[in-house]
Amino acid sequence: MALRTPVIAGNWKMNTDIESDLELARGILEQSDAVIGVEKIVCPPFVALASVSELLRGSSIHVGAQNVSANENGAYTGEISAAMLKGLTSHVIVGHSERRALYGETSGDVTAKAAAAASSGLRPILCVGEALEVRQTGNAESFVADQLESSLAGYSDWDALIVAYEPVWAIGTGEAATSDQAQEMTAVCRGVIQNLAAGAADSVRVLYGGSVNSGNIAELLEQSDIDGALVGEASLKADEFSRLIAAAGTV
Numbered sequence: 001m002a003l004r005t006p007v008i009a010g011n012w013k014m015n016t017d018i019e020s021d022l023e024l025a026r027g028i029l030e031q032s033d034a035v036i037g038v039e040k041i042v043c044p045p046f047v048a049l050a051s052v053s054e055l056l057r058g059s060s061i062h063v064g065a066q067n068v069s070a071n072e073n074g075a076y077t078g079e080i081s082a083a084m085l086k087g088l089t090s091h092v093i094v095g096h097s098e099r100r101a102l103y104g105e106t107s108g109d110v111t112a113k114a115a116a117a118a119s120s121g122l123r124p125i126l127c128v129g130e131a132l133e134v135r136q137t138g139n140a141e142s143f144v145a146d147q148l149e150s151s152l153a154g155y156s157d158w159d160a161l162i163v164a165y166e167p168v169w170a171i172g173t174g175e176a177a178t179s180d181q182a183q184e185m186t187a188v189c190r191g192v193i194q195n196l197a198a199g200a201a202d203s204v205r206v207l208y209g210g211s212v213n214s215g216n217i218a219e220l221l222e223q224s225d226i227d228g229a230l231v232g233e234a235s236l237k238a239d240e241f242s243r244l245i246a247a248a249g250t251v
């Protein structure tokens with residue numbers, strides 16, 4: 001069994017401005033730069049990528065983007081390509097449920113974005129997760145398996161990939177999945193990877209996301225298929241995000 005380095009990734013969404021992005025990044029740098037044994041990632045909005053990545057350059061904290069275009073270049077007003085992100089970020093979130101629900105991103109779009117990211121040397125953090133109605137009808141496992149399989153159709157850069165299982169009903173609600181539910185579903189994700197690329201299943205990190213905080217992180221990280229967390233709300237406070245990093249690594 002491969003030893004997988006845990007990942008703690010913060011998605012700041014559209015909650016900050018350039019000044020507060022820098023303050024937050026500075027706080028995380030001070031408190032978490034020295035923590036070892038964990039991959040730390042912050043994902044500020046596009047407008048702050050240059051200043052935050054400049055601030056964190058040479059540190060142990062990686063910078064990710066929250067989205068990327070599937071297209072290489074051309075007449076795509078308002079879009080940002082993977083090539084543009086190169087040098088600023090090492091990671092990029094693709095297929096977050098907010099983008100799927102609010103901007104109509106399909107699993108086909110998500111595959112194309114993940115492939116575009118990986119071919120530019122970026123690591124995609126590919127999100128999947130079921131809505132509450134799906135869970136209530138007992139179909140969460142097959143829904144997420146299908147969603148991940150179709151989001152990875154034709155994808156081949158397994159070394160770069162990080163997967164995040166994020167049940168929609170747990171995002172921003174304060175109601176995290178139980179550690180048993182999260183384990184069950186991250187194992188489903190690993191099973192899909194096993195079917196698509198047997199050799200990769202042991203090494204691809206599968207994260208849990210949805211109302212993770214310093215009170216529930218330890219139990220989640222104890223689960224055998226959970227390799228870390230993608231974090232929204234709790235990533236907006238340097239102290240709280242640093243507690244998550246400390247829980248996953250060695251201080």
Ligand code: PEP
Pocket residue numbers: 011166170171172173174209210211212230231232233234
């Ligand atoms: C997210 O949006 O990816 C997320 C996990 O948010 P929160 O931690 O706030 O539930």
